[in-house]
Amino acid sequence: MKSALCEQELDEPLADELTEQALQWLVDLHAGEGQSASWDDYLRWCATSPVHQQAAQTAERLWERLGSTLERPKSRRMPLLGLVLAIGLAGGSYWQAQNHGWMADERTAVGERRSVQLADGSRVELAPRTRVDIELSGTQRLVRLYAGEVFVQVAADPQRPFEIEAGNGRIRALGTAFDVRNSGNSVHLVVTEHAVRVTHGQSAQVAEVEEGQGLQYGAQWLSRPQVVDVNAATAWRRDRLVFNERPLGEVVDELRRYHSGVIWLRDDELGSLPVTGIVGTGDVMAQLQLLQQSLPLRVRQLPWLTVIERDPDRTK
Incomplete structure (x- = not known):
C-alpha cells in the first residue's frame, strides 16, 4: 500500500504547480527582493516534502538553462537534501500537505473548471487551480477552501x-448561492442569491452579506459589505474575466490561473496601470499580446517563464 506522500509524488498536476511555485521563488529572489531571510524561506519551502524538493531542482535547472546564474548567498549553500533530513521530513511534510490542501478531496489544474454534485443536492463549481476538502456529516456540511475559487x-x-x-x-449559507475566492492573503466573497453570514476568526466580527453584495477579509481585518457587479465577479464560470479599472498586477494574478508557467511582472509601477475590458481565458498569451498593444509594455516568452516589462520606446 502506497503512503499519501508517495501518491503525492505521482501527481503530475501537483508537481507542475509546485515547479511553477519554485520558479516564482527564483524570479522573486533574483529581482532584487531576495535578502538572506528570503533565501531561508525558500529553502524551508523546498524542504516541505520530497515533491517540493524535486520541483525546486527542476526549477533551478530551468533557471540555469535560461542563461541565469543562481545567486544564492554563500551562507545559504546547504544542499537541499541535507536540509530536508535536518528538519525531519516525514512528519513535517505530512502536516504541510494537510495544511495546504495538497491532498485535498478535489483539485483542479491550470485552466480546468469542474462541477461537483454533493450527496445533499448542493453543487460546488471549482475554478482553475482550486483545492477543497468536502465534509458531509449528520450535523454539518463543510467545504474547506485552501486555494482558488468556488461557486456554490x-x-x-x-x-x-x-x-x-x-x-x-x-462563511455560512442562509439558503443561497455565492462565490468565494481564496487568494492566500485575502478572501473575496460575492453573494448571487439570498444571503450569507461571515464570521471572522481573528476579530470575532460577524457580517451578513445580502444578494448583490460582496466583502473581503484578511488575517486581521474584515471589510464592510458593499454592492458589487455580480456578473463581472462570476464571469470565470463563462470562461471570461471582466476588469474595470483593475491594476495590471491584479489582472496578471487572475491570468496565472489559466497559464502553465510563471508570468513575471518585472516593474512594480507597471502593476498599477489600470486595465478595463473583457478577457478570454482560453489563450492567455494572446490576451497578453492584446494588453501589449494598449499599454506601454512588452511581453517576452521563454520556456516556463513569461516576462512582462516596460517598453522603453513607449510612454504611458
Whole structure:
C-alpha cells in the first residue's frame, strides 16, 4: 500500500504547480527582493516534502538553462537534501500537505473548471487551480477552501448548516448561492442569491452579506459589505474575466490561473496601470499580446517563464 506522500509524488498536476511555485521563488529572489531571510524561506519551502524538493531542482535547472546564474548567498549553500533530513521530513511534510490542501478531496489544474454534485443536492463549481476538502456529516456540511475559487449553490437543509472555511473566516449559507475566492492573503466573497453570514476568526466580527453584495477579509481585518457587479465577479464560470479599472498586477494574478508557467511582472509601477475590458481565458498569451498593444509594455516568452516589462520606446 502506497503512503499519501508517495501518491503525492505521482501527481503530475501537483508537481507542475509546485515547479511553477519554485520558479516564482527564483524570479522573486533574483529581482532584487531576495535578502538572506528570503533565501531561508525558500529553502524551508523546498524542504516541505520530497515533491517540493524535486520541483525546486527542476526549477533551478530551468533557471540555469535560461542563461541565469543562481545567486544564492554563500551562507545559504546547504544542499537541499541535507536540509530536508535536518528538519525531519516525514512528519513535517505530512502536516504541510494537510495544511495546504495538497491532498485535498478535489483539485483542479491550470485552466480546468469542474462541477461537483454533493450527496445533499448542493453543487460546488471549482475554478482553475482550486483545492477543497468536502465534509458531509449528520450535523454539518463543510467545504474547506485552501486555494482558488468556488461557486456554490446550496440545497436547503435546516438541520445541517452549510459552511465554507477559507482563510481566517467561516462563511455560512442562509439558503443561497455565492462565490468565494481564496487568494492566500485575502478572501473575496460575492453573494448571487439570498444571503450569507461571515464570521471572522481573528476579530470575532460577524457580517451578513445580502444578494448583490460582496466583502473581503484578511488575517486581521474584515471589510464592510458593499454592492458589487455580480456578473463581472462570476464571469470565470463563462470562461471570461471582466476588469474595470483593475491594476495590471491584479489582472496578471487572475491570468496565472489559466497559464502553465510563471508570468513575471518585472516593474512594480507597471502593476498599477489600470486595465478595463473583457478577457478570454482560453489563450492567455494572446490576451497578453492584446494588453501589449494598449499599454506601454512588452511581453517576452521563454520556456516556463513569461516576462512582462516596460517598453522603453513607449510612454504611458
